[in-house]
Amino acid sequence: MSTEANGTAPAAGTNGHASEEQVQIIIVGAGFAGLACAIESKLKGHHVIVLEKFPELKVLGDIISFGANAGRIFMRWGLHDKFWPVCTHLRQFHLHTWKGDLIDNTVLKPRADGIYHYNGHRGELHKILIEHAIEMGIDLRFGQQVTEYWETDDAAGVVVNGERLTADVVVGADGVRSKAREKVLGYFDKPRPSGYAIYRAWFTAAGSGIEEDPLANYLVKDGDAFYGWIGKDVHFLCSSSKDGKEVSWVITHKDEADIEESWQFPGKMEDVLKIVEDWDPRCAAILSKAPSCVDWKLVYRDPLPTWLSRKARIALIGDAAHPFLPTSAQGASQAIEDAVTIAVNLKLAGKKDAQLALRAFETMRYKRVRDVQVTGEVNRDKWHNADEEAVKKDPDSVKIFNEEWIMEHDAERWAFEHYPEVAERIKQDGYKLPELEDGDKAKERVVQAREEYLARAM
Template identity: 60%
Template structure:
C-alpha cells in the first residue's frame, strides 16, 4: 500500500502503477499556469502521481474572494481521497431540501438533497474559504507555487514546452493553461484569438452576514435564518433567483439570473445597482425583494459564452487547456469547478501511465477521454436554465427538479482514467488522433 498525508490507495490498477507514487518518480515536469481550483487540482494530483510541478499565478497574494461555489459528488470523492473531507465539511453548508417556487411564491417542489450520494459527498461553501484550504494543502505537499508571475508567452517544440513569465523562460514537458476564460494559451491552441460573447444573461450576486444586515430580525426574511442551512429558489420567465443560507443559517448567498445582452468585450464583472436588481422581481413573491434588498453590495456578473473549442490541446500536444480556459460553464450546471477538478486528475493519471517519452500521446488521450463528457455536462447547465426560465404555470415536481444523474455525479475520474487508458491508447495508435466531436444535445429529463 502507498500513502500520502494519511490517504491509502491500492498499489496498482492491473498495470503496476501506484495511485500515490514517490515524489518526482516519473521524470515529467509540468508547468501549471493559474492557481485557481483547476490549477491546484491538477498540481495536487500530478504531485501524487510522481510528477514535478510548478504553479505560476499572476496574483501577488492569495485573497479569499467570491461567494458560494458548488462541488458535486464527482469532485467530492477526489477531495475525500486527498484527506480533505473534515476540513471542507466544517465550512460547507448542509442543505437537506431544495424548495423551488414560482414567481408568486407557490411551492412547486421540495427536492431532497441526499449527501452522500453515489458513494461520495458534495461540498458547497464559500469560494474563498475552500480555495484557501486547497491552496494550503498544495503547499503542504511541497508543490512549488510562485505568485506574482506574469505569463506573457507560451511556446512548444517537439521535445518540450514552456512559458515566458516575468521575462524568464521556463521549460517543462507539459504546460497546463488553467488561467480561466481570459487564458492567453487559447490563442496558441486555436491559432487565433477568440473573443468572449454575451450569453444573453447576467447574474446579480451577493454574500453577507445575516445578523449584520438584519435578515434574522425582518419578518419577511427571517424564514431563511432558522439555525440551519436552507435553499430557496424562485423561477419565472427568463429569471431564476436562488437564496442559500449557510454556516447554520448565519450567512446568506443571493444569486439572481436574468436576461442581459450587455457588451462584455472588456470586462464582465461590475458593481451592481440595487434598483436595477429589484426591478427584476417587481410583482414577484415579496420575499424575493426583501431578501435581495438586504445585501450591502452587489456584483453584476455578465455570463460569458464561448463556442465549444474544436480542441483543448496544441498541435504539438504539449500544451493543454483545463477548466474555464477550455470550457466555461453556466452556474446552473453546478459543475464548472467539478469538471475542472476532473480535468486535472485525469491528465495527471494519463501522463503517469504514458511516461516521459510519450507525453504528446498522453495529452491527446486526455482530451479524448474528457471532451464529450465535459460537453455533456455543460449542456445540463443550459437545459436547467431553459427549464426554469420557460416553465409553464402547471409545471410541478420533476418538471422543475435539478437533475442528479449517476453518470455525472457517480463518476470517479481517477479510476476511470486508469480503466480506459489502454483502450484509448490502442485506438489512437491504430487510427491516428482525430479531433473530438460534440455529443448530441439531450433533453434535461434525460440528462
C-alpha cells in the same frame, strides 16, 4: 524543471529539482483547475511548478458548487474535515413560482455511498486547497504572469516575468480569459454575450436586518436553508451557511449589455430590486439585505475545436478549455475531472509518451464535457420557460437532478481503466481531433439520459 534559456535538460535529484524520469509539468493558473492538477500530479510522482499571476491569495467570489464527482476526489485527498465545516449544509430545497406558490420541497438526502457534495464560499474553499498544496510541498509561485507559451517536438514552456521556463508539458489552467487558449487556437476566441447576467451577493446575516424580518428570517433562523423562485427568463436562488450565519444569493436575469465578464464588477441594488418588483415580496425582502452585489455578465464561448497545441505539449483545462453556465453547477467539478485525468494519463504514459497522454486526455474528456455543459442550457430553459399550470400538475418537470451519469463518475479510476485502450487506439489509428457536433445533438443526448434516469427512478 529547467529555467535555462536554451531549454537544456534539468538536473536530476531532490531539493525541488526534477529527476530524469519524472514528468515535468508547468501549470499556469492556481484556480481550482490548476491546483487540482498540481495536487494530483504531485501524488502521481510528477514534478510540478504552478505559476499564478495574482501576487497573493485573496478570498474572492461567493457561492461555488462541487458535485459528488469532485467530492470523491477531495475526500481522497483527505480534505473533507477542512471543507465540510465551511460548507452549506443543505437539507431541503424549497422551489416556488415567482408569485410565491410552492412548487416542491425537495429533500436533499446524503448519498448512500458517503460521498459528499461541497457547496460553499469559493474563496474559502480555494484557500484550503492552496494551503493543502503548499503543505504538500508544491512549488506554487504567486505574482507570475505568463506572457508567452512555446513548444518544440521535445519540450514546452512559458515566458514569465522575462524568464523562460522549460518542461515536458504545460497545462493552461488560466481561466475564462485564457492566454494559453490563444496559443492553442492560433486566434483570439471572442466571447459572445449570452443574453443573461447574474447579480450575486454573499454577506453576514447579523446586522443585515435579515434576522429581524419575518419575510426573510426563515433563511437563517433554523440552521442552513435553501430557497428558489422561478419566473419568465429569471430565477432567484438563496441559501444560508455556517448554521445560518452567512447568506448568499444569485439572481439570473436577461441582460443584453455587451460588457466584459468579471467577477468583481459591482452591481446596483436598485437594478436588482427592479427585477422582482411584482414578485413574491419574500424575494425583495431577502435581496435588499445584501450591502452590495456583483454584476456578473454571462458570456458564451463556442466549444473549442481542440484543447491541445499542435505538438500536443500544451493542454487547456478547466474554464480555459470549456466555461460552463452556472445552471449546470458543474464548471468547477469538471475542472477537477480534467486535472485528475491529465495526472493519471501522464503517470501511465511516462515522460517519453507525454504527448500521447495529452492526446488521450482530450479524447477521453471532450464528449463528456460537452454533454455536461449542455445540462446548463437544459436546466436554465426549463426554469425560465416553465408554464405555471404545467408545473403545478407536474413539479418534476422543473426539478434539477444530480444526474447519476455526472455524479457517479470517478475520473481517477476511469483514467486508469481507459487510458491503455485509448492510447492504443490513438497509436493504431492515428490521432483524430474531437468531433464537433451541433448543440442540438448534444442536447438530445442529455435529455434522453434524463428521461432514462426518471424512468428508472419511478
